[in-house]
Amino acid sequence: MGILSRTWTLTKVRLVLATRNRAFFFFSLVMPLIFLVGAVVFIGNHTQWAGYILGAILTATVMGSFWGLSVQLVTFREQGILRRFRIAPVGAGPMLASSIIANYFMALPVVTLEILVCRFVLHMQNWGNLPAIVVLVTIGSATFSSLGLIVASVTNTMQETQMINNLIWMGFIFLGGATIPIGSFPHWLQHVSLFIPAQYLATGLQSAATWQASFWEVLEDSVALLLGLFVAFEMSRRLFRWEPEAKAPRSAKLWVVAAFVPFLIFGAWENYHGSQLKRVNTNYHMLREMMPGQLTAPR
Amino acid sequence: MGEPIIQVENLYKNYGAVEALRGASFAVQEGEVFGLLGPNGAGKTSTIEILEGLRTADRGVARVCGLDPEKAGEKFKEIIGAVLQATSLPQKLRVREALDLFANFYPKRADVGMLLKRFQLEEKANAFYSELSGGQKQRLALAMALVNDPRVIFLDEPTAGLDPQVRREIYDIIAELRGSKKTVLITTHYIEEAERLCDRVAIIDHGRVIALGTPRELKQGSAGTTRIEVRVARPLTNGMMGKLDGVASCHEFDGAWVLSSTRPPATIVALVKQLEAENNELQSLEMFSPSLEDVFIELTGRRLRE
Numbered sequence A: 001m002g003i004l005s006r007t008w009t010l011t012k013v014r015l016v017l018a019t020r021n022r023a024f025f026f027f028s029l030v031m032p033l034i035f036l037v038g039a040v041v042f043i044g045n046h047t048q049w050a051g052y053i054l055g056a057i058l059t060a061t062v063m064g065s066f067w068g069l070s071v072q073l074v075t076f077r078e079q080g081i082l083r084r085f086r087i088a089p090v091g092a093g094p095m096l097a098s099s100i101i102a103n104y105f106m107a108l109p110v111v112t113l114e115i116l117v118c119r120f121v122l123h124m125q126n127w128g129n130l131p132a133i134v135v136l137v138t139i140g141s142a143t144f145s146s147l148g149l150i151v152a153s154v155t156n157t158m159q160e161t162q163m164i165n166n167l168i169w170m171g172f173i174f175l176g177g178a179t180i181p182i183g184s185f186p187h188w189l190q191h192v193s194l195f196i197p198a199q200y201l202a203t204g205l206q207s208a209a210t211w212q213a214s215f216w217e218v219l220e221d222s223v224a225l226l227l228g229l230f231v232a233f234e235m236s237r238r239l240f241r242w243e244p245e246a247k248a249p250r251s252a253k254l255w256v257v258a259a260f261v262p263f264l265i266f267g268a269w270e271n272y273h274g275s276q277l278k279r280v281n282t283n284y285h286m287l288r289e290m291m292p293g294q295l296t297a298p299r
Numbered sequence B: 001m002g003e004p005i006i007q008v009e010n011l012y013k014n015y016g017a018v019e020a021l022r023g024a025s026f027a028v029q030e031g032e033v034f035g036l037l038g039p040n041g042a043g044k045t046s047t048i049e050i051l052e053g054l055r056t057a058d059r060g061v062a063r064v065c066g067l068d069p070e071k072a073g074e075k076f077k078e079i080i081g082a083v084l085q086a087t088s089l090p091q092k093l094r095v096r097e098a099l100d101l102f103a104n105f106y107p108k109r110a111d112v113g114m115l116l117k118r119f120q121l122e123e124k125a126n127a128f129y130s131e132l133s134g135g136q137k138q139r140l141a142l143a144m145a146l147v148n149d150p151r152v153i154f155l156d157e158p159t160a161g162l163d164p165q166v167r168r169e170i171y172d173i174i175a176e177l178r179g180s181k182k183t184v185l186i187t188t189h190y191i192e193e194a195e196r197l198c199d200r201v202a203i204i205d206h207g208r209v210i211a212l213g214t215p216r217e218l219k220q221g222s223a224g225t226t227r228i229e230v231r232v233a234r235p236l237t238n239g240m241m242g243k244l245d246g247v248a249s250c251h252e253f254d255g256a257w258v259l260s261s262t263r264p265p266a267t268i269v270a271l272v273k274q275l276e277a278e279n280n281e282l283q284s285l286e287m288f289s290p291s292l293e294d295v296f297i298e299l300t301g302r303r304l305r306e
Helices: A003-019 A022-043 A047-063 A065-078 A081-087 A092-121 A130-154 A158-175 A187-193 A197-210 A216-238 A250-259 A261-272 A276-289 B044-052 B074-079 B095-103 B112-118 B134-145 B164-179 B191-197 B215-220 B264-277 B292-300
Strands: B006-015 B018-028 B033-037 B059-064 B080-083 B152-156 B183-188 B200-205 B208-213 B226-232 B247-253 B256-261 B282-288
Touching: A003 A022, A003 A092, A003 B095, A022 A047, A022 A065, A022 A092, A047 A065, A047 A092, A047 A130, A047 A158, A047 A197, A047 A276, A065 A081, A065 A092, A065 A130, A065 A158, A092 A130, A092 A216, A130 A158, A130 A197, A130 A216, A130 A250, A158 A187, A158 A197, A158 A250, A187 A276, A197 A216, A197 A261, A197 A276, A216 A250, A216 A261, A250 A261, B006 B044, B018 B044, B018 B059, B018 B200, B033 B044, B033 B164, B033 B191, B044 B059, B044 B152, B044 B183, B074 B080, B080 B134, B095 B112, B095 B134, B112 B134, B134 B152, B134 B164, B164 B183, B164 B191, B183 B191, B191 B292, B200 B215, B200 B292, B208 B215, B208 B292, B215 B292, B226 B264, B226 B292, B256 B264, B256 B292, B264 B282
Parallel strands: B018 B208, B033 B183, B033 B200, B080 B152, B152 B183
Antiparallel strands: B006 B018, B006 B059, B200 B208, B226 B256, B226 B282, B247 B256
């Protein structure tokens, strides 16, 4: 029995358990659809905004994995469920990877539904660049899952997990461009947003959905998310705790900051040399000035 | 005797200021059902969890099939099965799914259908874990411990908190394991469990093994003595009980006197005379043939379940 086989075994069970979880259905299916309905109402006749809205809604859906997995891991640890798995020949890697993969599979139907609603109900003028969207959704889902898992690895109680999750989530949702366009921020806050992981996902998805940005045009977003994924996954694997009574020291909370290092490096580089803000502002100006028939890639 | 399959030498484990293990040592031969008998806090769970690889010893040697549980990794986990003191599974996992899940982790697997039958869980195969009774959960935990047809099985207080009928059912299952020549290490604070199920027993107290042998050998230490438990109306004169005819040792527990007597009739006659002389009243008197409880009382001056 190899690691892959064990990971797949666990993934299948997690998928089954997710379908029996009402909270999962609410947060992963109902809530994104509520956002979508809100978007339909908000858009009204401005169907040219559908691509931008799709990018934002996909971002919110993908980022949702940040919440679900951290809460699930802490619950399993607190209830002593992880302990039983520890006696079996299963390492921390398959335990974590299976939750990320299962979460991704569960997100796919929602993502598909969102794309179809935008295309046929909101009359999005084209499909966007679907391969680029799929790549970003895949990497983004794994990255935000891993960021959630690292929070679970450094917190001791559900209360603590939810507190840290809320703090980080606020930054993701309000500073990342998923809800408020970064282009509408004051100049200094736009620079701050370059350090937020959600910004790379939102900008990439909005570019791919709005003006059909190619895979190469969202490569930087993908690489930033991918690096974040590797660092966060490896850290949560190393900090993984099976035992309910094994407490993480206070200093361990700093590892959450360490998991964001790739984004701090990317943010610093972008602030001095990059073109991310230019893309962000292009997306925003296109959103404001967009008229039917004018959807072309910015030069 | 061959090489022991489980070897524990001079094991130490502290939890902060609490010394859970203070040099525990014993060895278990292949095919044996070996019991660790002791009161709560004696160090039984620490010992078994070090052997399962769940905890790290501060000092000493722990080996299972020649492997170091802490370092051997997957190879070690593939040859052991375990029932933890408290097993928990996701509430919405079905019984059959739980067995299938854990069976799929191992290269060597027992037939899940057979396990369901053997542990009388066939009717509950499609029930959620949350719908099982305490006894059914424990039977499932036992079945899960056997999904990989292990060489060594660790059972940490497998019947604690269960009603007598379920306890007897689990005794039957363990007796069956004994028949199939599996090596079983079981921790318990139930005398009956140790006497009935174990080939050999180590009595453990305050982190040390204080007696080791077959139940018969251990009880022979108390051979020729009978335990007499007495309750009287008023407190007794200092040291009176210990001076009665035939009394080898005496201890007081919660207002009852436990006497170890070599000549029970003489002891009882002397007791009645003494009580009359003191104008005291006998409230109850019970006699017991020697058990592991007596061995424990003799060695520690305490009851097992204090």
